[in-house]
Amino acid sequence: MPLTDQQLEQIKQTAVRLAKEHGFQDLRVSDTDTGGYFERFKQWVDDGYHGCMSFLERNQELRQNPAELHPNTCRVLSLRFDYLNNNASFTTPLKDKSLANISRYALGRDYHKLMRKRLQRVIEDLRSTLEKDCDIDYRVLVDSAPVLETAFAEKSGLGWKGKHTLILNKDAGSWFFLGEIFINLPLSIDEPVEDLCGSCSSCINLCPTDAIIDDKKIDARRCISYLTIENQEAIPIELRPLMGNRIYGCDDCQLACPYNRFANHTNIEDFSARHDLHKVSLATLWSWDEPTFLNNFQGSPIRRIGYQNWLRNLAVAIGNSNQHEMIEPLKAKYEEANEMVREHIDWAVQQLTNPENIDRTATDKKTQKLIHCVTVMLPDDA
Ligand code: B12
Ligand code: SF4
Ligand code: SF4
Secondary structure, X not given: OOOOHHHHHHHHHHHHHHHHHOOOOEEEEEOOXXXXXXHHXXXXXXXXXXXXXXXXXXXXXXXXXXXXXXXXXXXXXXXXXXXXXXOOOOXXXXXXXXXXXXXXXXXXXXXXXXXXXXXXXXXXXXXXXXXXXXXXXXXXXXXXXXXXXXXXXXXXXXXXEOOOOOEEEOOOEOOEEEEEEEEOOOOOOOOOOOOOOOOOOXXXXXXXXXOEEEOOEEOHHHXXXXXXXXXXXXXXXXXXXXXXXXXXXXXXXXXXXXXXXXXXXXXXXXHOOOOOOOOOEHHXXXXXXXXXHHHHOOOOHXXXXXXXXXXXXXXXXXXXXXXXXXXXXXXXXXXXXXXXXXXXXXXXXXXXXXXXXXXXXXXXXXXXXXXXXXXXHOOOOO
């Protein structure tokens, strides 16, 4: 027998309650229609903005239609999972170029496994509350399958898509991950919320590499998150001076966003900074050999980029750090480095030897503006 509207509403309320019990801040529901979003996504990929992220080129039919990815899916549950830890120290690595600037989401343990386990618990607990003959079919997803996650989050009203393309919420900012449960139950659909970016363009103006090329449109090939995490090749020379000390991901468009003054901290221990990554020096990280890198980053998302790309990112940051004393340590890694990394080491040595060759005024000005912005907005966390 099909479920009544009342039964479906009750199931939805139970799902919301269970999501909160398992550490999610919100759960909202959308249908599976990707119309509009998919076309824009496809155009974006066709225009080449995705760079080398070939996983975005594959499985287009599955991305367009969730029921292709998991049969019988008629609703997408979007869940919010806050990750901002207590060691925010937002401005510390912006003020001191000798420190590593690592994006907040990567300071602790990798979120994928952690979130998947919790999503699984939500749906299993939900299942156990249902009548035996209720035929529930589902799949949990976190950033792991061809899914337009931000599109469903926006449709469901979890937040709106900011000009920086991330989902943000007027009461919670944007420091959260998204997870989904595809499900076969025709739960009632939630309404989208109003886009409250208005005339603000703070994220666009303060992006260090001008990667946000239009409202809600990124050229990933210029984004520091792409350059330091996804990119397998040399970092374009013209972008290196703009990257400063950002060695893994980038938070600047979120730091610039006024709605993040409303963000909450998480008390999930796994997201706390390990190895003092929120205030560690570039020199310390550069001194790690490969076994130390692999050992210290057990369970961290950073491990996935591999030691050579890690060295590549560090070399660029050291080249931008104005630390003349790092020239010898840079050279000392030559033997351990592959050809691509050696070229970055050469570049860094050149920067430190002749710092006057590159005009950093515009970049430094942007960083100063961002520091000001954060200090005014988030005095407690600055
Ligand atoms: C590929 C990817 C990246 C790439 C490309 C980023 C991007 N913006 O596309 C790179 C490596 C650069 C990246 C970086 C980051 N990412 Co990322 N990334 C993804 C991933 C895997 C796919 C996103 C995607 O499909 N991009 C393709 C483009 C086309 O999508 P889009 O920009 O959203 O464009 C759509 C809209 O803008 C819309 N659109 C365009 N124009 C217009 C105009 C109008 C009027 C409207 C209405 C809509 C609209 O149409 C497009 C198609 O949907 C998702 C997970 C997932 N499966 O969705 C995580 C995800 C988006 N990333 C996430 C995070 C946390 C980050 C970083 C903050 C990490 C960091 N600190 O370094 C940065 C932020 C950079 C940024 N400003 O986006 C989170 C975001 C959570 C949130 N609050 O929204 C996600 C959802 C992962 C997750 N499960 O939590 N990421
Ligand atoms: S993550 Fe950094 S580089 Fe990428 S769009 Fe945001 S501010 Fe720009
Ligand atoms: S900084 Fe301004 S424009 Fe950018 S996402 Fe936040 S509110 Fe929107």
